[in-house]
Amino acid sequence: MTKRRLSERQIERIRTIQERRRQRLESRPDIVLTELDAEAEPEEGRVVVRHGANLAVEDNGGHLFHCLSRQNIGHPVCGDRVVWQRIADEQGVVTAILPRTTVLSRPDFNGYAKPLAANLTRLVVLIAPEPEPSGYLVDQYLVAAETIGVEAVLVGNKMDLLDGAARTAFQNRFAHYPTIGYRTLWISLREPDTLATLIAGLAGEVSVLVGQSGVGKSSLVKALLPDRDIQIGLLSKATGLGRHTTSAATCYRLTGEGLLIDSPGVRSFRLGTIDRAGLQQGFREFRPYTGQCRFADCRHDQEPDCAIRQAVAEGLIAPERLANFQHLLGA
């Protein structure tokens, strides 16, 4: 095969493009032009803070490094397992993102899914007697958990506010969740002893905490991370970003070997757009009835021979779950 010779003009054009690219890279402080240390071995680690282009990566020995990411590897997010290489004592370059087991994302301004956190295994959905809980919101979180592929735990906080019959009545409103396999716990941050089961359940997991405003998310984070300020201090030092890290998604270490990913964005995460089939999959107790309605696109509303409504009539599916499914379908 003969090599095609480039004309002088083509060579000049390529030189111009290369020069422009070099200038563009130089004007981007977030892109590392430093040569990698040829001696440094690639290592694995976890992104524990992402703040713009700045990352804090924790190596397998628990040491923190301020890293920037190589171009064209995608966007590492908090919780990502990555391959990285040391370029200085406390600095490195992330060279690859390892495959994610799960991703929590939210739509950006153009409707594209923007990852917020990766590799989480637990979604802790917090409710409380005050503010008045919304079963509709709880079901949205549960659908999101099913879609992402993480286990959800429903946690009722502020149980100190209720006793006797009121407490039983409150718990009964959510009795259908344990029936369909969602772990449900009742706690009070005013009574620290009530937290033991939750703390044990988060060990070895990568968790995020969600719930409506005022249910006690900040208070629970404080209880779960008594050394949060110390951790923030270490992370800020690692990224050189000062206190900004609290607004960025941050992966904290729980005392029991687990991790908690937290940030205002992660806490206010909501279910994005989802199609009918996806929604139906998100209601786990509906799955045995998939394909059993007379109409393939049954909305389980007024249609004849609807297997889901039949299951509701027989007490096998909670009516509020069907109502929330329909509400979400129409949303």
Ligand SMILES: Nc1nc2c(ncn2[C@@H]2O[C@H](COP(=O)(O)OP(=O)(O)OP(=O)(O)O)[C@@H](O)[C@H]2O)c(=O)[nH]1
């Ligand atoms: N009685 C009682 N009050 C609680 C408990 N947990 C939290 N609170 C109170 O509930 C209020 C709201 O708690 P936060 O932790 O700020 O709630 P949040 O979910 O972080 O709220 P946002 O920041 O608005 O999302 C505070 O006044 C807490 O002191 C509890 O177990 N019992």
Ligand SMILES: [Zn+2]
């Ligand atoms: Zn149906």
